[in-house]
Amino acid sequence: MTDCDAIIIGSGPGGATAAEVLTAAGWSVIVVEKGRNHLIDLQAPFEPLRHFANDEIAAVRRHLLGPDPLLEPRSYRRSEADGDRLMVGEVNNLPSTVGGGGVHADAKLPRFREEDFALLSARGPIDGARIEDWPIGYDDLEPHYAAAEASFGVAGEAGANPFAAWRSGPYPMRPGDDMPTALVSAAAAQRAGLHPYRAPTGVNSVAYDDRPACVDCGYCSGYGCAIHAKGDPIAALARALRTGRCRIVPEAYVTELVLDPAGRRATGVRYLDLTVCPDPPVRELRASRAVVLAAGAFETPRLLLRQGIGGDAVGRYLTYHYQTFTVGWFPHSVGGERGRSVTHLHDDLMIDTPDLRRVAAAAGLAWVRGGVVEHGGANAPVEEATTYGPGAHHPASMRDSAIRRRMWVFTMQGEDLPQAANRIDLDPSVRDVWGMPAGRVTYAPHRHELVASAYAGPVHEAILLDAGAEVAFTSTSPPQGDLGAHAAANPLGIAPASRHVMGTARMGIDPATSVVTPEQRLWDLDNVVVCDSSVFVTSTGYNPTLTLAALSHRAATLLAG
Amino acid sequence: MTFGFDPAEREAIAATLDAAVPGSVEWGAVEYVERLLGAFDHEPPRIWAAPGTWAGDGPAWLDPGPWERHAWRLRIDAWRSVYARIARGADDDADRRVAFEHACESSYGDPAYGGNREGAAWVAVGFPEPLFPPARSDP
Numbered sequence: 001m002t003d004c005d006a007i008i009i010g011s012g013p014g015g016a017t018a019a020e021v022l023t024a025a026g027w028s029v030i031v032v033e034k035g036r037n038h039l040i041d042l043q044a045p046f047e048p049l050r051h052f053a054n055d056e057i058a059a060v061r062r063h064l065l066g067p068d069p070l071l072e073p074r075s076y077r078r079s080e081a082d083g084d085r086l087m088v089g090e091v092n093n094l095p096s097t098v099g100g101g102g103v104h105a106d107a108k109l110p111r112f113r114e115e116d117f118a119l120l121s122a123r124g125p126i127d128g129a130r131i132e133d134w135p136i137g138y139d140d141l142e143p144h145y146a147a148a149e150a151s152f153g154v155a156g157e158a159g160a161n162p163f164a165a166w167r168s169g170p171y172p173m174r175p176g177d178d179m180p181t182a183l184v185s186a187a188a189a190q191r192a193g194l195h196p197y198r199a200p201t202g203v204n205s206v207a208y209d210d211r212p213a214c215v216d217c218g219y220c221s222g223y224g225c226a227i228h229a230k231g232d233p234i235a236a237l238a239r240a241l242r243t244g245r246c247r248i249v250p251e252a253y254v255t256e257l258v259l260d261p262a263g264r265r266a267t268g269v270r271y272l273d274l275t276v277c278p279d280p281p282v283r284e285l286r287a288s289r290a291v292v293l294a295a296g297a298f299e300t301p302r303l304l305l306r307q308g309i310g311g312d313a314v315g316r317y318l319t320y321h322y323q324t325f326t327v328g329w330f331p332h333s334v335g336g337e338r339g340r341s342v343t344h345l346h347d348d349l350m351i352d353t354p355d356l357r358r359v360a361a362a363a364g365l366a367w368v369r370g371g372v373v374e375h376g377g378a379n380a381p382v383e384e385a386t387t388y389g390p391g392a393h394h395p396a397s398m399r400d401s402a403i404r405r406r407m408w409v410f411t412m413q414g415e416d417l418p419q420a421a422n423r424i425d426l427d428p429s430v431r432d433v434w435g436m437p438a439g440r441v442t443y444a445p446h447r448h449e450l451v452a453s454a455y456a457g458p459v460h461e462a463i464l465l466d467a468g469a470e471v472a473f474t475s476t477s478p479p480q481g482d483l484g485a486h487a488a489a490n491p492l493g494i495a496p497a498s499r500h501v502m503g504t505a506r507m508g509i510d511p512a513t514s515v516v517t518p519e520q521r522l523w524d525l526d527n528v529v530v531c532d533s534s535v536f537v538t539s540t541g542y543n544p545t546l547t548l549a550a551l552s553h554r555a556a557t558l559l560a561g
Numbered sequence: 562m563t564f565g566f567d568p569a570e571r572e573a574i575a576a577t578l579d580a581a582v583p584g585s586v587e588w589g590a591v592e593y594v595e596r597l598l599g600a601f602d603h604e605p606p607r608i609w610a611a612p613g614t615w616a617g618d619g620p621a622w623l624d625p626g627p628w629e630r631h632a633w634r635l636r637i638d639a640w641r642s643v644y645a646r647i648a649r650g651a652d653d654d655a656d657r658r659v660a661f662e663h664a665c666e667s668s669y670g671d672p673a674y675g676g677n678r679e680g681a682a683w684v685a686v687g688f689p690e691p692l693f694p695p696a697r698s699d700p
């Protein structure tokens with residue numbers, strides 16, 4: 001007796017997309033989700049829940065969307081030389097909730113470009129990094145990109161980005177309104193010879209898919225949408241539920257894949273039923289055909305490592321985006337309190353230009369690629385208040401509001417090269433409240449990232465000054481240099497703040513160096529399909545979610561035959 | 562009975578909160594801390610305000626799950642000890658950091674949590690009212 005055709009572990013953009021595809025193909029699925037449900041009524045007619053407000057206390061300060069770091073700590077160190085760890089706490093936490101990180105992402109959803117899938121062929125190797133071509137190309141993925149854009153509802157403008165890859169059709173809807181200061185920074189970027197464009201965004205610019213248009217409330221990055229104008233991933237989950245073949249089980253922490261006696265196939269999962277506290281009972285679900293692993297690129301390797309599944313490469317080649325923040329302080333308000341956090345991007349630092357060739361040559365690197373650059377403002381007065389530090393100066397600092405009301409930021413999501421030493425493994429002594437070893441990050445950027453960042457800073461500072469900023473400066477995450485000073489002063493902390501986590505179960509054609517096949521099946525368990533960004537071969541410099549959803553769409557389509 | 566400081570405790574705690582963020586006590590920082598430390602005096606516990614009237618009728622506070630309750634009980638127990646030390650004048654830097662963060666939350670977070678009385682702190686710094694505020698229920 002089995003419970004369903006497929007069990008899907010994790011309900012984020014990857015798991016939700018797999019659920020939509022498999023149920024459409026007639027499969028019955030159970031989505032097992034560690035976090036709680038604040039997204040969608042799990043009874044027909046599956047209406048969106050109304051749990052989200054414009055509330056910094058609940059969303060940012062009080063972990064409404066989980067995970068609570070008291071229950072689920074993680075640890076971080078830069079290298080083995082740091083000992084077991086440098087810190088314990090929040091490390092790259094994405095929400096643990098029905099919908100995963102899609103719920104509170106501000107949903108910039110660009111596609112990768114053709115070159116991104118064939119970096120080794122296009123640009124060549126770099127010492128100290130394991131750069132490889134992906135086993136699939138852009139053309140293989142294009143139909144799945146289109147399907148993911150239609151599912152989430154991506155608003156964008158075909159042709160606006162001169163560097164974009166080809167596309168088979170228009171975006172599902174036009175872009176939303178521009179943030180006013182983005183028009184100013186985009187114009188300055190253009191004067192500097194760059195090519196800014198309206199960000200493709202998974203937010204309704206018009207009513208779409210029975211969800212309303214965004215009203216630019218300003219609480220986008222880091223918040224659930226009060227009116228569900230963000231489509232990722234509520235749209236995919238709702239469609240899966242409406243087939244009648246999908247069940248979502250929240251508060252269910254998968255601790256183990258159940259294997260057949262030969263250890264070649266997964267027959268189900270065991271999970272802790274977190275609706276019971278203390279002593280959550282262990283329950284089991286059985287699947288007749290497949291298990292889809294979509295726990296995110298941090299938790300997927302953690303689960304595999306606990307069981308010794310997947311081989312030596314599991315957890316390795318962890319990549320983020322090496323984030324370079326160029327901050328401009330303007331003499332006036334920049335209006336970050338309204339809008340979708342970011343409305344414009346430019347890709348120029350991803351392109352093979354004479355300038356970047358010169359930078360690479362000077363640094364002794366074969367090439368340098370930066371990353372997509374987001375033009376954005378801030379809207380979080382409590383976070384701002386904690387940054388100024390206590391004392392008599394506080395009210396004046398808040399009124400002056402240099403790091404919120406007057407701050408416009410270029411965030412470069414810098415390409416992070418895959419290195420074997422950068423990894424997620426199991427912390428030798430820190431455990432979660434249920435007794436499982438915590439995930440531990442060991443990460444330091446490659447010199448390539450530092451060179452790209454050092455180039456980007458002055459370029460972007462000059463643009464912000466031209467746009468009217470009085471002061472411009474640049475910082476990075478993770479911070480470089482003396483950690484003691486940074487730990488106290490840096491509001492982003494010492495661990496990488498990037499929430500773009502990739503590459504911990506890479507796809508490839510060689511089982512010795514990859515974890516999953518080109519169809520995203522584990523080499524050693526052929527009915528386990530990995531549907532999150534852990535399968536990325538390289539990080540590129542683009543936001544990962546549309547690509548991981550397109551990959552999930554493709555893998556689930558292949559699985560369903 | 563819901564949680565509250567006695568007058569002597571209140572005086573010491575107010576002084577610490579106001580030293581960290583001047584003006585915070587006038588905006589309701591002590592009430593914010595009392596409500597936080599007394600979150601479990603209510604059912605559901607007052608951790609997360611539910612969406613406001615714009616979302617239609619509904620409970621004023623979201624219901625935390627059993628493990629979330631566990632985590633919040635631990636956290637609040639630890640903070641009760643912090644404020645007991647502050648009230649006795651036996652606080653250290655870490656305690657004052659907690660008070661500072663709560664002073665920031667109370668002043669610049671939503672009035673639903675007991676601070677930022679009538680949005681006065683937001684007015685003072687030119688922060689606009691949210692379009693979709695959480696429910697602002699009576700204590």
Ligand SMILES: Cc1cc2nc3c(=O)[nH]c(=O)nc-3n(C[C@H](O)[C@H](O)[C@H](O)COP(=O)(O)OP(=O)(O)OC[C@H]3O[C@@H](n4cnc5c(N)ncnc54)[C@H](O)[C@@H]3O)c2cc1C
Nearest residue numbers: 010012013014034096100101105107108254296532543545
């Ligand atoms: C503030 C913010 C803004 C962002 N903005 C963007 C953006 O603009 N564009 C973009 O591309 N990306 C953005 N991201 C990143 C984006 O959220 C992630 O790339 C995306 O959510 C990853 O999807 P996923 O399905 O792989 O994993 P996740 O979204 O992490 O979902 C995995 C789910 O699996 C569950 N899970 C984990 N382990 C288990 C287990 N053992 N048992 C059961 N369930 C489990 C988790 O609880 C989680 O819900 C942003 C992130 C943040 C934090």
Ligand code: SF4
Nearest residue numbers: 214215216217220225
């Ligand atoms: S800006 Fe728009 S999409 Fe984002 S949370 Fe507000 S209403 Fe929702």
